[in-house]
Amino acid sequence: MAQRKWLICQSEALKDAERGIRFQAEWRHTPVPAFVVRFQGKVHGYINECQHVPVELDFNEGDFFDLSGQYLICATHGAYYSPDTGLCRGGPCKGRRLTKLHLIEEAGAVYFLPDESKLHE
Numbered sequence: 001m002a003q004r005k006w007l008i009c010q011s012e013a014l015k016d017a018e019r020g021i022r023f024q025a026e027w028r029h030t031p032v033p034a035f036v037v038r039f040q041g042k043v044h045g046y047i048n049e050c051q052h053v054p055v056e057l058d059f060n061e062g063d064f065f066d067l068s069g070q071y072l073i074c075a076t077h078g079a080y081y082s083p084d085t086g087l088c089r090g091g092p093c094k095g096r097r098l099t100k101l102h103l104i105e106e107a108g109a110v111y112f113l114p115d116e117s118k119l120h121e
């Protein structure tokens with residue numbers, strides 16, 4: 001069976017440690033809000049849900065990075081996460097992780113792989 005892959009955006013739309021892009025992913029057969037960012041050259045995707053309270057991280061759409069560009073930050077209470085692993089490094093949910101999604105970047109575009117992402121549960 002062919003691997004499903006969903007186009008999220010063109011590669012050039014994601015600049016390192018700048019605005020992310022929201023998209024609709026699928027998790028356990030359910031549509032969920034998600035986002036993708038670029039950090040240190042690589043793309044990383046997560047379900048857009050803080051591990052403290054189930055709210056989306058970005059109050060202003062696409063604003064996932066803190067001012068330093070080193071962490072993803074929750075706009076509600078300031079939890080901050082490593083962009084490459086999703087591990088919460090500080091704040092009320094320190095030690096928990098964002099749910100990471102499987103992405104690929106090829107031929108100048110970024111794709112979500114819904115079937116591969118199930119393997120990360």
Ligand code: FES
Pocket residue numbers: 050051052053054055074075076077078079091092093
């Ligand atoms: S809801 Fe994200 S830190 Fe509280």
